[in-house]
Amino acid sequence: MPKILVVDDEPHIRYLLELTLEELEEEGVEVITADNGQAALEIIRDEEPALVFLDVMMPKMSGFDVCNAVKNELELGDVYIVLLTAKGQEFDKQRGQEVGADLYMTKPFNPDDVLAKAREVLKR
Amino acid sequence: MNSITLGKVLKRRPFSPLVTRLVTTLATPLVIEEADGTLLLATEGERAVTCYPVTVQGELIGRVYGDEKASLLASLLSYHAEIELERKHLGNETLHKYREITLLYETADKIPFCMEPREIASFLLEQLRQVITFTSATVLLQDKETGLLEVLLAEGNEYRPGARLEPEGIMGAVWASGKGEIVNDAATDPRFVNRPTTVSSLMCAPLHSKESRIGIVMLTSATQRVYLAEDLKLFTTLASQAAVQMENAALYLQLKAAFYTMVYTLAETIEKRDPYTGNHTKRVMEYSLALGRTLNLSDEQLQRLELAAVLHDIGKIGVRDDILLKQSKLTEDEFQQIMRHPVFGEEIISRIPQLSDIIPGVKHHHERFDGRGYPDGLSGAQIDITARIIAVADSFDAMTTDRPYRKGFPFEEAFEELRKNAGTQFDPEIVEAFFASDVMDAYFTANARLA
Numbered sequence: 001m002p003k004i005l006v007v008d009d010e011p012h013i014r015y016l017l018e019l020t021l022e023e024l025e026e027e028g029v030e031v032i033t034a035d036n037g038q039a040a041l042e043i044i045r046d047e048e049p050a051l052v053f054l055d056v057m058m059p060k061m062s063g064f065d066v067c068n069a070v071k072n073e074l075e076l077g078d079v080y081i082v083l084l085t086a087k088g089q090e091f092d093k094q095r096g097q098e099v100g101a102d103l104y105m106t107k108p109f110n111p112d113d114v115l116a117k118a119r120e121v122l123k124r
Numbered sequence: 125m126n127s128i129t130l131g132k133v134l135k136r137r138p139f140s141p142l143v144t145r146l147v148t149t150l151a152t153p154l155v156i157e158e159a160d161g162t163l164l165l166a167t168e169g170e171r172a173v174t175c176y177p178v179t180v181q182g183e184l185i186g187r188v189y190g191d192e193k194a195s196l197l198a199s200l201l202s203y204h205a206e207i208e209l210e211r212k213h214l215g216n217e218t219l220h221k222y223r224e225i226t227l228l229y230e231t232a233d234k235i236p237f238c239m240e241p242r243e244i245a246s247f248l249l250e251q252l253r254q255v256i257t258f259t260s261a262t263v264l265l266q267d268k269e270t271g272l273l274e275v276l277l278a279e280g281n282e283y284r285p286g287a288r289l290e291p292e293g294i295m296g297a298v299w300a301s302g303k304g305e306i307v308n309d310a311a312t313d314p315r316f317v318n319r320p321t322t323v324s325s326l327m328c329a330p331l332h333s334k335e336s337r338i339g340i341v342m343l344t345s346a347t348q349r350v351y352l353a354e355d356l357k358l359f360t361t362l363a364s365q366a367a368v369q370m371e372n373a374a375l376y377l378q379l380k381a382a383f384y385t386m387v388y389t390l391a392e393t394i395e396k397r398d399p400y401t402g403n404h405t406k407r408v409m410e411y412s413l414a415l416g417r418t419l420n421l422s423d424e425q426l427q428r429l430e431l432a433a434v435l436h437d438i439g440k441i442g443v444r445d446d447i448l449l450k451q452s453k454l455t456e457d458e459f460q461q462i463m464r465h466p467v468f469g470e471e472i473i474s475r476i477p478q479l480s481d482i483i484p485g486v487k488h489h490h491e492r493f494d495g496r497g498y499p500d501g502l503s504g505a506q507i508d509i510t511a512r513i514i515a516v517a518d519s520f521d522a523m524t525t526d527r528p529y530r531k532g533f534p535f536e537e538a539f540e541e542l543r544k545n546a547g548t549q550f551d552p553e554i555v556e557a558f559f560a561s562d563v564m565d566a567y568f569t570a571n572a573r574l575a
């Protein structure tokens with residue numbers, strides 16, 4: 001069963017992403033959530049989700065750090081990582097590239113885009 | 125219908141570990157199942173017959189079996205499911221807002237690239253469709269001379285683009301007041317005008333640019349709907365963005381027209397040096413476009429093709445008059461001079477940044493499909509499609525028109541020549557397109573008239 005991991009320290013963003021992805025759950029996709037970088041990293045290592053929506057700005061371990069650990073240390077290149085950044089906030093695109101993120105999206109996100117992206121990634 | 129299941133409620137953290145603990149603490153046989161009977165949780169021991177329903181807003185979503193303690197659990201689950209449902213409603217509302225906000229950002233980012241009013245209108249409708257439900261839409265612009273509203277774009281109704289309407293009914297009221305309107309029950313509105321397309325509910329918003337009102341947009345629904353004030357607000361905002369863009373586009377189109385005039389004048393000036401070629405450039409451009417359309421080139425490619433065809437020989441400006449206009453046979457050295465015109469052309473055009481994308485068309489119009497042309501000896505698909513097209517158009521016109529040293533061939537001979545050289549000098553696909561293009565129609569009509 002394919003898995004999607006949602007990582008954000010803000011509970012309402014986690015919930016909104018879960019709600020957006022609910023349609024996929026009915027099709028057999030499992031949506032898991034994590035509220036910090038460390039927990040996210042453990043879940044990614046143990047469960048190898050196909051897709052991760054990962055908030056950049058998190059206390060202690062940032063989304064950049066998590067992404068870097070997954071792509072460059074654990075070498076889990078197949079895990080598709082979407083970095084979530086806040087609209088209006090400076091986003092270091094070069095850093096995003098360096099840590100190997102596959103895509104970045106701004107918050108507030110367009111639910112249609114999130115769902116479309118998830119379907120596309122899961123189809124692979 | 126409740127879009128919530130007991131299974132989902134039970135799974136949600138931190139509620140799920142709480143329920144597990146509660147069940148352990150109650151220490152009594154319990155069974156929790158989904159409304160459809162799917163088992164969600166069962167403790168050891170005999171299943172009790174007493175059943176307590178779990179409900180949300182009066183609807184059954186599951187059952188708890190057990191002794192009277194189970195009734196407590198059922199109430200707790202009902203209560204929590206209620207909260208969960210409420211949260212879901214709020215969440216969905218927020219997601220709808222997210223959709224709207226991102227739509228506005230997207231519009232602001234994308235719209236500057238739309239330049240034709242129709243394209244802008246169609247983009248507007250595409251955006252609206254994502255947030256508002258409607259079955260038909262009409263975008264109308266005021267015709268300044270007559271004051272009538274002219275249909276620019278219509279979807280899902282009987283209006284045809286170009287049709288001009290008297291500003292009457294609800295449309296007329298919105299046009300006159302400049303204020304958007306919601307009419308949820310059209311049949312009861314005395315201003316409503318019945319037309320072939322069924323309309324039960326509608327919204328109408330003005331297209332307001334910076335200073336003036338330039339048109340209106342009408343959205344209608346065949347079935348009864350309840351449009352809200354906030355729908356109209358979003359609709360009006362998106363419509364205004366489109367209106368401002370239409371005004372900008374009009375300025376851009378003026379600028380573009382001025383640019384094209386300049387390019388044409390430049391090409392004509394060069395052609396005047398060689399009176400024998402009379403209108404060669406214009407014909408090459410027309411033949412090229414006919415070929416381009418037959419080959420289904422995109423609008424962008426056709427635009428490049430047009431400009432490249434008009435300017436293909438601009439490099440001849442760098443060839444001395446006594447060589448360019450020489451009537452007797454050219455010496456080898458003089459011929460070398462003439463063969464430099466595509467490169468001169470490239471040099472001239474590369475100084476105009478707006479024309480940088482037509483360089484391949486100009487520089488390579490004397491390349492040959494088999495690689496034996498000049499200046500770079502490119503072959504096949506290495507030669508830009510516009511250059512391959514211009515090569516055919518240019519040769520055909522050169523063959524069929526009179527030159528100082530010879531008469532032009534009859535068309536039939538030129539056709540034969542194209543066929544013979546397909547695959548060597550010319551791209552065979554383009555030669556094939558030539559015989560399927562409008563150029564042939566023109567030839568047939570001319571012949572029919574002669575006969």
Ligand SMILES: [Fe+2]
Nearest residue numbers: 436437489490
């Ligand atoms: Fe030429």
